[in-house]
Amino acid sequence: MRTGMRHSDYLKTLLEDRRNEVRHVDPIHEVGNQITSPPSATPLEENKIIAEYLEQKNLHTLANAVPEFKKTLILKKFFKMKRNQEVIVYFDHQGTTKETSGKVNAIGRDFVILTNLKDRIWIPYKTVLSANSPSGMPTYENAHQNFIYDNDLKRKLTTNFGETVAKRDVLIHQFFEESLRGNLERYKGVWVKAVTPEETVWGKIVSVTEESVLLHSVSSKRIIAFDDLSHLTSARLFNRVLLMGKNVFTTLFR
Template sequence: MTENIRLDEYTKMLLEERKKEVIKKDPINEKNLAKGEGLTSPTSAVSTEETRILMEHIMQKNLFITINSQPNRKKELMLKKFFKMKRNQQVEVYSKHGEDTKYSLGKVSAVGRDFVMLTNLKDRMWIPYQAIESANIPYGIPTYNNTHQHYLYDNELRTKLITNFGATVATRDILVQQFYEEKLRTNLQSWKGTWVEVVVEKESLTGKITETTDDTLKISLLNKKIDIPIKEIEYIESLRFLQILIKLFNKGT
C-alpha cells in the first residue's frame, strides 16, 4: 500500500535530500555522445522567459495554421489547447445533457484526444469534446500559468525521464496524462470497476464499468449488462456510495 504524504512534508523531505546531493559534472565526450549518454542541451540560447514567450507564440501560430487547413477539427483543437493551458486549474464547462445544458465546474485533471476530465472534492466528470458547447474560466479566478514545478523538481525523476522516458512514464498515471493524449475509451478502461452515470441523448444509464472496446462502453447494473456506443456519450460522472444506493432504490421501485 502506498503511504500518503502531504505536499509540505514531501517538499521538506525533497529539499533535505537535495542538500545531500553531490553535484558532479557530466563527462560529455565523443564516446558518450555516440552512445546517447549524458544530459540534453538547453532548450535555446536565449533566456528562459524569452524562450517561453517564443514557444507559446509558435504553438499558437501552428494551431491556427492547422485549423485553417482542417476546419472540421477546429472545435476539437481549440478545446484541447484551452484545457491544456488550464491543466490543474478550475474551469467551467457547458455541455449537452440530453435535451438540456449541463453546467460543470471542476479542475482540469486529464486532457485527452477527444475528451476532458474534470474533478472536484466529490466527483469526477468525463466530457467528450463533441458534447461541449462552451468552456471558460470562472468569474473572479485569475488567469495564470502553473509554473511552480519548474522551481522545485525531483532530480531522480528528471534523470529517469531523460534516460528511460517510455518505461518511466508508463508506471505513473499522472505522467501518462502529462505526455500522452488518451482517447475516452482508453481512459475509461483504466477506471474499470468504477460506478458511473452515463448520459446519452435521451436517457441516463447507471452501472459499473466492466470493459471498453473500440466503439463501446460496457457497464453492468446488478445482473443487467448495458452496451453504450462511445460516440453517443454526452457526459459521464462518477457515483459515490450513497448515490449508488439511491439509484438502486429508484430502480427497484
C-alpha cells in the same frame, strides 16, 4: 580593414588585445564559465510574447486549413493552457445546455476530465459547446510544481521511460494524449453515471471496446456507445447505495 601587418603579427596583436580586454559578465545569458546565445535580438519578455503569438497564429492557420478538426484542436490547446486550473464547460445534455466547473485533470485526444470535490467528469469534445475561465479566479498551477524537482524521477524517465510512465496517471496524461476508450480501460470496476441524449444509466465499468463501454448494475448490463455518450460522471458511494437499494426493491416486488 587593411592593417599592413602580416597575419602572424596581426593574430598576436589580436590575442594580446583579447587578454587585456575588460570583460563584463552578462547577468542574463552567462552562467558560470559558459554563455548561451540569446534566442533573439529582442528582450526575453518580448521574445516570449512573440513566441506565444506565433504559436497561436500557427494553431489558427492549421485549424482553418482543416475545419473538421478545428473544434478539437482549439479545445485541446485551451485545456492544456488551463491544466490544473478551474474552468467552466458548457456541453450538450439531453437536448439542453448544461454548465459544469472543475479543475482540468487530464486532456485526451477526444475528451477532457474535470475534477471537483465530489466528482470526476469525462466530457467528450464532440459534446462541448463552449469553455471558459471563471472570472475572478487566479490562473496558476499547483505551487509545488515550481519548487519540487524529483531527481530520482528524472533518472527513471531517462533509463526506463515506458515502465515509469505507465505506473503513474499524471505522467501518462503529461506525455500522451489518450483516447476516451484507453482512459476508461484503467477505470474498470469504477461506478459511473453515463448520460446519453435519451437516458441516464448507472453502472460499474466492466469492459471497454473500440465503440462502446459496458456498464453492469445490480440487475442488468447496458452497452453505451461512445457516439451516443454525452458525458460520464463518477458515482459517489451514497448514490451507489441508493441505486442498489432501488434495484433490490424492484426485483423483490416484480
